[in-house]
Amino acid sequence: MKVKKIPMRMCNGCMEMKPKKELIRIVKSPEGDVSVDLTGKKAGRGAYICKDFECLEKAYKSRRLNKNLQSEISSDVYEKLKDEINNDK
Template sequence: MKQRKIPMRKDIVTGEMVPKQELVRVVKSPEGEVGLDTSGRANGRGAYIKLDVETANQAKTKRTFDRAFSTKLPDSFYDELIAYVDHQVARRELFGDE
């Protein structure tokens, strides 16, 4: 049986190429709103970050998504991102990779 190709994406904080399943997508919609794309299919420009709390904290200190989307994002966005990543990491530890 032929092995499936694993889609890879670049983590915007570390610059590593990581399997898409291990990333979370942040999207800037055509209306200019920036938010988490939990489905991975929302319209707009996307950037990926690894499911790692340390990487999410790095993104907050470096203001990575401010530069990526050329806009000023509030701290609450980064706090939401960190909370989401933390939740997903805990979920993966509990239930394993799905």
């Protein structure tokens, strides 16, 4: 039987490679809208972050999400990420 490959993505907070399903995806749509993608299937450029407050803080302070998505991330997106991390715990 063939072993299924697990897709790995890098967290923008801790910069560690982790399985895609363990991370939250932030996506910039082709129109330029930035939003949290819980399904992981929205069209556009994606960036990933762990379900951990420390990683979110590191990514926020270093502005890595802004750099990876090449646009300004609004505070609403950060609030939604915080809520999602709270709900997951």
